[in-house]
């Protein structure tokens with residue numbers, strides 16, 4: 282018998298993954314070019330050429346025993362962490378050192394490490410709907426309780442009044458994700474300042490530490506020159522979880538890092554806990570070859586112009602067909618209002634045209650659907666007539 286906890290997890294298993302599998306099934310029947318699969322946030326822009334060169338160089342130059350060995354510290358190679366700290370300091374005017382960086386198995390690994398380090402059973406973790414559904418599972422992994430802030434569907438910016446009202450003496454962490462999956466919204470500096478002021482006041486009121494966890498896999502994917510504030514500069518108790526999955530198109534390589542600044546409450550203990558959590562969660566250390574690769578590619582970025590063209594074409598195309606959605610400023614998702622209240626019904630209707638989209642209830646925001654536009658440009662262009670037929674059903 283599997284555990285009760287896992288029974289529930291399996292029963293509520295990811296609708297996104299299920300949709301992706303459905304896409305593969307349909308591609309087998311109709312041919313991949315006749316399936317419009319917007320289900321998964323799997324980058325379709327190849328990793329920069331520099332990644333390939335870095336891997337080749339490393340295999341030629343480095344001592345294989347070191348390159349493929351366990352790292353001395355579970356936090357990762359010292360030189361890699363130092364290089365990342367310096368790169369962040371140059372970009373954002375911060376003062377990090379290697380000790381402030383813990384290499385992780387992607388952002389997902391980083392979130393698990395930090396929640397394992399912070400949560401006692403019953404501690405509350407706040408997330409703003411719509412949010413990446415895995416936050417619920419990650420919180421549940423450590424017997425935390427996810428507290429949801431309802432969505433502001435006019436702007437998809439965080440509802441700060443509700444946020445303030447829902448912080449309690451048990452609130453241990455607040456997760457923000459900007460640029461956001463699934464809306465593509467970027468939180469403005471003003472929003473972050475207001476959020477920080479609320480959290481400062483609540484820490485004083487309850488005499489507790491409330492950590493802001495900034496989940497940043499999409500930091501480099503911001504369009505039209507929009508600024509994505511670096512959150513450690515606004516609130517001392519901030520931990521950043523970064524990932525190269527989308528910024529370098531390396532999702533399968535599982536590489537990212539946590540930043541735990543000196544200013545964070547109990548920083549030294551928290552860094553030590555993250556180190557141990559990395560080990561005891563079974564990651565042991567982040568993949569070593571990839572640690573060295575990202576060190577060599579710190580100034581590389583994915584080709585954002587590719588996603589931007591998709592964004593413009595899909596957004597304009599759907600708006601012309603009468604669909605309601607806000608224009609994403611970052612990431613590679615479009616969050617579209619379902620023409621019927623039950624968005625699962627809309628997803629099922631879309632499937633008749635081989636169009637695969639994900640229900641907003643997977644992100645705690647029913648009535649909407651998510652389209653991941655990290656697909657080929659042809660898929661976008663060829664899907665629009667299908668969306669037109671779909672729209673016609675609802676006129």
Ligand SMILES: Cc1ncc(COP(=O)(O)O)c(C=O)c1O
Pocket residue numbers: 322386387388389390413458462496498523524525526532537
């Ligand atoms: C908001 C968000 N956080 C975390 C992750 C996990 O990313 P990683 O591949 O870095 O573990 C994803 C992946 O899609 C995501 O969208």
